[in-house]
Amino acid sequence: MKVIVDLCVVPMGVGVSLSEYVAACERVLKQAGLETRLHGCGTNIEGEWDAVFAAIKRCHEVVHEMGAPRISTTLRVGTRTDRDQTMDDKVRSVEEKLGR
Amino acid sequence: MKVIVDLCVVPMGVGVSLSEYVAACERVLKQAGLETRLHGCGTNIEGEWDAVFAAIKRCHEVVHEMGAPRISTTLRVGTRTDRDQTMDDKVRSVEEKLGR
Amino acid sequence: MKVIVDLCVVPMGVGVSLSEYVAACERVLKQAGLETRLHGCGTNIEGEWDAVFAAIKRCHEVVHEMGAPRISTTLRVGTRTDRDQTMDDKVRSVEEKLGR
Amino acid sequence: MKVIVDLCVVPMGVGVSLSEYVAACERVLKQAGLETRLHGCGTNIEGEWDAVFAAIKRCHEVVHEMGAPRISTTLRVGTRTDRDQTMDDKVRSVEEKLGR
Numbered sequence: 001m002k003v004i005v006d007l008c009v010v011p012m013g014v015g016v017s018l019s020e021y022v023a024a025c026e027r028v029l030k031q032a033g034l035e036t037r038l039h040g041c042g043t044n045i046e047g048e049w050d051a052v053f054a055a056i057k058r059c060h061e062v063v064h065e066m067g068a069p070r071i072s073t074t075l076r077v078g079t080r081t082d083r084d085q086t087m088d089d090k091v092r093s094v095e096e097k098l099g100r
Numbered sequence: 101m102k103v104i105v106d107l108c109v110v111p112m113g114v115g116v117s118l119s120e121y122v123a124a125c126e127r128v129l130k131q132a133g134l135e136t137r138l139h140g141c142g143t144n145i146e147g148e149w150d151a152v153f154a155a156i157k158r159c160h161e162v163v164h165e166m167g168a169p170r171i172s173t174t175l176r177v178g179t180r181t182d183r184d185q186t187m188d189d190k191v192r193s194v195e196e197k198l199g200r
Numbered sequence: 201m202k203v204i205v206d207l208c209v210v211p212m213g214v215g216v217s218l219s220e221y222v223a224a225c226e227r228v229l230k231q232a233g234l235e236t237r238l239h240g241c242g243t244n245i246e247g248e249w250d251a252v253f254a255a256i257k258r259c260h261e262v263v264h265e266m267g268a269p270r271i272s273t274t275l276r277v278g279t280r281t282d283r284d285q286t287m288d289d290k291v292r293s294v295e296e297k298l299g300r
Numbered sequence: 301m302k303v304i305v306d307l308c309v310v311p312m313g314v315g316v317s318l319s320e321y322v323a324a325c326e327r328v329l330k331q332a333g334l335e336t337r338l339h340g341c342g343t344n345i346e347g348e349w350d351a352v353f354a355a356i357k358r359c360h361e362v363v364h365e366m367g368a369p370r371i372s373t374t375l376r377v378g379t380r381t382d383r384d385q386t387m388d389d390k391v392r393s394v395e396e397k398l399g400r
Binding site: 001013049050053056057060061064069070071072073074075076077078079080081082 | 101113149150153156157160161164169170171172173174175176177178179180181182
């Protein structure tokens with residue numbers, strides 16, 4: 001089952017500067033061979049369900065190892081059986097409607 | 101790694117009445133032996149990371165099998181290494197502060 | 201426009217114990233006269249759009265005043281034009297399907 | 301109060317193709333004069349709290365007018381009092397840590 005996930009990891013108990021934790025998660029996702037698109041409030045990820053969720057678990061492990069005692073993550077998780085669609089397809093489809 | 105997840109599964113392409121899909125997910129979670137608390141916008145789940153996410157994957161499979169061609173799920177995912185805390189502890193802790 | 205919102209406020213830069221901030225938000229919501237249901241990962245709120253979102257803005261102001269320099273909130277926001285439905289109706293509708 | 305919001309509007313009861321609804325929301329946000337960045341699972345928006353939330357309310361009104369009887373939206377809402385930060389700053393800050 002293919003999945004498109006939007007991931008936002010919020011480490012708690014480590015102050016307000018989070019970019020090094022987000023960067024560590026980006027490295028985890030890349031090492032897992034997953035396609036990702038970073039944006040201002042999270043990261044789009046696409047891949048097979050098991051690979052994507054194994055990488056997200058690894059993100060939690062890594063962020064805890066970096067010293068965060070608590071993590072609050074939010075995910076949007078999309079699956080569809082009617083057709084194949086990438087995260088880039090989704091953006092393109094909206095851009096077309098906007099005549100861009 | 102223990103996790104507390106807040107799950108909201110939104111099947112698309114099946115009209116606006118979603119309770120039978122939510123009920124099917126509740127059954128999946130119970131069959132997985134997970135503790136859950138249903139609320140008006142989702143379900144709190146607690147358990148070991150792998151068991152919880154295996155059950156969430158099964159929810160997507162079941163809802164697709166019921167006829168939904170597309171699913172949009174949102175999750176809040178909380179882990180902590182500083183102490184054990186159940187979802188009931190979290191509610192109680194706020195209720196105490198409110199003097200209830 | 202009636203709305204049902206699921207609100208989860210995460211203050212950052214104030215350590216890992218969040219219940220006093222959540223309790224402060226509960227007080228804001230009650231003072232606004234809104235119906236709420238607290239759960240382990242957030243709070244269900246129902247009311248008119250403008251009243252609900254004014255209260256959520258007030259929650260951010262109050263949590264900043266309590267000392268949190270940064271806040272990361274997540275919301276699920278549901279509106280429908282086909283019929284009236286309360287957050288309690290939503291739970292009841294699933295419970296019925298489960299034969300509870 | 302400045303805010304950065306990540307918005308994902310999911311119309312229900314209108315089938316599985318959502319791009320025309322997302323495009324309509326993009327138009328609402330642009331007409332409101334807000335800075336936005338579209339991504340594969342939503343749209344980053346930055347601006348003053350009241351302007352951003354007025355536009356999000358307008359998105360719900362427009363999507364209902366287009367025929368969707370029910371809408372399920374998710375938001376991530378970030379505010380901070382310690383410093384000014386744009387959504388582009390947030391991406392840049394992570395990219396720097398990654399040596400890009």
